[in-house]
Amino acid sequence: MQTRIGAPFLACAVLLAMTLAREAPAAEPAPTEVTIRLDDRQYRAAGIEVTRVEADAGTTQTVLPGTVSVPPQQLRVVAAPAAGLVEALLVGPNESVTAGQPIARLRSTDLLEAQRTYLQALSAEKLAAERLRRDEQMHRERIIAERRLLTTRADYDYARTTLQEREQMMALLGMSEPDLRQLKEKRVMAPALIVTAPEDGVVLEIRTTAGERIAAAAPLFSIGRLDPLWITLQMPLAQAAAISPGTRVSVPGTPAQGEVVRLGRSVDPATQSLSAIVEVTDGAEAVRPGQVVSASVALRPNGTPQWRLPSGAVVRHAGQSWVFLRTQQGFRARPVVVISETASIVSIRANLAPDDQVATRGILSLLAELTEVYGG
Known part of the structure; x- marks a missing residue:
């Protein structure tokens, strides 16, 4: 059965849908950049200093601490x-x-007891085998009934199974095949277990x-087994985006080298760092389990320009690294990826231009504006 909808009702439904669509707020993605408006007077009052970005090489090395270990499967x-x-x-x-x-x-007294029960099972199996051979012969000569033969065969199967169980027990105790053969043939019990x-x-x-x-x-x-070995690197959160599986790693001063095979997902609450597992496939004999090393990590370019800045130009907030880019209206907080860092210089990857200037000093007021957007 079909219901016919009148034209007036359909028009009202369309009008209501359009009204709700205008009133419903559109879901916008979280902004990746924050614009901070600042005039010249505020700029001078805040004591902000800027510097021009400096192009860096596309491939760089960063040094991370790590500990050598044996892979669990080895x-x-x-x-x-x-x-x-x-x-x-x-x-x-x-x-x-x-x-x-x-x-x-x-x-071990357990070994002596196991050998004793094995010899008992061996004797019982031989006796049951002899009884079975005899009853089969007597059944062929129609001396005994088939029911007795079936009982004798079942007794032999039980004795054979018991002997196999005792043999497995001897193997679990670590008795070698030559010792087990000597015990079976000469009935001489071994005094010790190897x-x-x-x-x-x-x-x-x-x-x-x-x-x-x-x-x-x-x-x-x-x-x-010490080949290959693992090196567990401690990786700062700021550099986590620059390292991926397949990144080449070497230990300076040694032939040891390999590549990252796994990145950790949890953060160490004490050091706020992630772990990266490096499998050392070449020159593993040059390092030893438990050794603390400084590993050189080769960071390959990923298409994003790389720049060098004073270390004070990069701030950390909301789990992200930021720089404050100078604009005509003031500054723009832009997220960046830290590649390497020393006490005075930091290398980053970001979409910047050679003429761009970033704040290096007096950035507390800028950080406060960023905090208002992303929370404390």
């Missing part, structure tokens, strides 16, 4: 497979090890001592 913690006494440590700190290399000897390195690497930390009694799963060693 760290392995070797834990005690069973509770017992650390009889001997077979490697020392900073020693290179290979996968399967013995690194500690552990004397802990081996899980992979190639360097012993970064030893967390136990010879003669110490430890619990099961207690950490014994930290082993790390």
Whole structure:
């Protein structure tokens, strides 16, 4: 069923929509620049000084502090497979090890108990296998019923499963295949357990001592693969926009170099800095985990002109860096990106012209005007 709308009603609806459209305020984006009107008398009274911007090179280097570390995926913690006494440590700190290399000897009653139950399961499996062989022969000769054969077969399956479980337990305890074969063939129980390195690497930390009694799963060693390495840079918020994944980084005085692979999202509340992870793929042997370095970061041009100013010309407010550009009406607060900074000079990227002048001194009044727009 269709309803026909009269022409007078349609005209009223259109008129009402146009009225609401005129009355509704348009949503405008937040301004990126702030105009500050200032006449010559106010300009002189505020003691404002200006300087002409100076063109800077398109590619620059900035130095950031960083700490060398081992990537988490390349760290392995070797834990005690069973509770017992650390009889001997077979490697020392900073020693290179290979996968399967013995690194500690552990004397454990858990190991003896595991070997005993394994031998019991081995004997039970052999006995069950013999019973199964005999009953299969007797069933073929129609001496026993099929029901008895099925029971004997189930007993053998249970004994075999129990033996496999005990074998897995021996493997979890770290018993090597030759020791397990000797236990199976000669029934000679090993008095001690040999802990081996899980992979190639360097012993970064030893967390136990010879003669110490430890619990099961207690950490014994930290082993790390030291190529590649990470450098965690501390990056000021003002330079965060100038660094991106793929930015090249080197350590002066060493062949170590790599590129940024990850940028942090959270800010350190104490230093107000972000972290940037650099993966050192070349010359990783020249730096060591835990070392504090000064890394040189190569900042590539992104199409925005780069300028050099006195450090006092840049202010920080509302999480952004600003300069105050001189205009005929007064000044214009313009957001900029800080590339590098020293005690006296700052390099920025901003849409400026060679003849532009920015305020360098007496800018408290200008900052107050900016604060009124963006809040404290």
